[in-house]
Amino acid sequence: MEHIFNFSAGPAVLPVEVLQQARDEMLDWHGSGMSVLEMSHRGKEFMSIAAKVEADLRELIGIPGNYKVLFLSGGASSQFAMVPMNLLRGKKSASYVNTGEWSKKAIKEAKRYCIVNIAASSEDANFTCVPPQDTWNIDPDAAYLHYTPNETIGGVEFNWIPDLTHLNAEVPLVADISSTFMSRPLDITRFGLIYAGAQKNFGPAGLTVVIVREDLLGTTLAGTPTMFDYKIHADNDSMYNTPPTYPMYIAGLVLEWLKKKGGLAAMEQINIAKAKLLYDMLDTTDFYHCPVARSDRSRMNVPFTLKDSALDDAFLKQAKSRGLIQLKGHRSVGGMRASIYNAMPLEGVAVLVEFMKEFASNHA
Incomplete structure (x- = not known):
């Protein structure tokens, strides 16, 4: 599979x-x-x-x-x-x-x-x-x-x-x-x-x-x-x-x-690392934008938009071809949303970040 x-x-x-x-x-x-x-x-x-x-x-x-x-x-x-x-x-x-x-x-x-x-x-x-x-x-x-x-x-x-x-x-x-x-x-x-x-x-x-x-x-x-x-x-x-x-x-x-993972304290550190990896990327480019105040950003659900919403469909289609699915934002707000709950491995966030960098470079 x-x-x-x-x-x-x-x-x-x-x-x-x-x-x-x-x-x-x-x-x-x-x-x-x-x-x-x-x-x-x-x-x-x-x-x-x-x-x-x-x-x-x-x-x-x-x-x-x-x-x-x-x-x-x-x-x-x-x-x-x-x-x-x-x-x-x-x-x-x-x-x-x-x-x-x-x-x-x-x-x-x-x-x-x-x-x-x-x-x-x-x-x-x-x-x-x-x-x-x-x-x-x-x-x-x-x-x-x-x-x-x-x-x-x-x-x-x-x-x-x-x-x-x-x-x-x-x-x-x-x-x-x-x-x-x-x-x-x-x-x-x-x-x-x-x-x-x-x-x-x-x-x-x-x-x-x-x-x-x-x-x-x-x-x-x-x-x-x-x-x-x-x-x-x-x-x-x-x-x-x-x-x-x-x-x-x-x-x-x-x-x-x-x-087995070490309990909730250990899980929290993993979740902090995943969120930091994604938010750090969002904050170093003007191609993507996260609307949430930095002090109040969720570790679990990361919303973001592309600089040109006309690229949304292409982003989702190419992400899916890379095995990155369910990134479309909620119908009430649009844009994108990456939910990175406990079971999402750090590897998954890393793959997403690399794809996002590549997509931004190709559509600069």
């Missing part, structure tokens, strides 16, 4: 070693005579898989015992509703930081359930930066503060965690951490709740992880569907209904791969 480098923003590239192991275990998992695809989620075989996934996740991140780990369906987008349904806890409003398309989607959904206070926004800067926290206006009576640490479409990433300790009343910090989850160490104790779709750094589409502090559970909005109640899932160890079993299994293989 021809070797390619897949720069898709999600579903994204998975480690080759993980795919090979899944292939080898497809028909018979560990001598059980069954594929994971056909196991009962309550059988001892899958229960052992689920227990190991949670144990490895807790170990890699350092999740304290007073946090519940939930393995859910519905994608991160379902959490746009589940968060206010579960975390308002009798309050009428919540604060949100608006840094791009995914923030806007979360805000739009939350408005169905509560008053949304926009604590900060970078919309006036065309979502090319992170608003400094000293400009934020956080309602001290808000049920929580929600932000998106990394905007996959705009390529804007927080390189810091918001500090809410100055507020008179405790306001839990909530984050849609889908596209940076497992790409760097994380102090989970700074958050009340985080959620992430798995299909970036952690596994395949179909699995959503929620990590929530226990004291935030148990008070939902009237009329909240049972399936949208975090406490129901927590009390049933994510087995209230059939969970996304095969995505959980693949995520477990990814966690084992991460442990």
